[in-house]
Amino acid sequence: MTWVFFTIFCWLLALILVRQPGIKEYWPSALISLTVVYLVDSTGTYYGAYRFLNTPLINGVPILYLISSLALGMVTLRFYPREHREQLIYIAVLAALFLMAEIILMKTGNFIHLKGWHLGKSYILNILGFIIITWISTRFGIRGAAFHWPFALR
Numbered sequence: 001m002t003w004v005f006f007t008i009f010c011w012l013l014a015l016i017l018v019r020q021p022g023i024k025e026y027w028p029s030a031l032i033s034l035t036v037v038y039l040v041d042s043t044g045t046y047y048g049a050y051r052f053l054n055t056p057l058i059n060g061v062p063i064l065y066l067i068s069s070l071a072l073g074m075v076t077l078r079f080y081p082r083e084h085r086e087q088l089i090y091i092a093v094l095a096a097l098f099l100m101a102e103i104i105l106m107k108t109g110n111f112i113h114l115k116g117w118h119l120g121k122s123y124i125l126n127i128l129g130f131i132i133i134t135w136i137s138t139r140f141g142i143r144g145a146a147f148h149w150p151f152a153l154r
Helices: 002-017 019-046 063-078 084-107 119-139
Strands: 050-052 111-113
Touching: 002 019, 002 063, 002 084, 019 050, 019 063, 019 119, 063 119, 084 111, 084 119
Parallel strands: none
Antiparallel strands: 050 111
16 A cells, blocks of 8 residues: 555656646656666665565565656656755655655565665665766756755855
8 A cells, every 4th residue: 555655646746847848858757667667676676685575566666666766757847956966966856755664664574685785885875876867867858847956066
């Protein structure tokens, strides 16, 4: 049930924050996010670093998580800053939020670490995943909206 709530939350977030015109603009980043999440997490589960539980899986990755990654990819690029220094902070904050979601999934019995995997490794993997998603997306010309973050370093 946790995965259902997670998926609904992610899609509501996308529909509220990205909205209809933005979904048309940011859908390629959704596909990029889906691909990166699938490749990273199917590799992680294949090598036994961690395991997802209590949900239907595709090669070790929850189907609902993959559906959620579509929404999160659009949200990620919608607010991706244009300044390089802000991008670093943005990715670090997103990786921390994803880590919090991982902790919740662990507490609810939907995810476990194996073979010496720990939250520090997950945080680094989250950062690398977001870097890959944003780098590929920006290469396809997908840019964040002209949004001024409160932590802007001007």
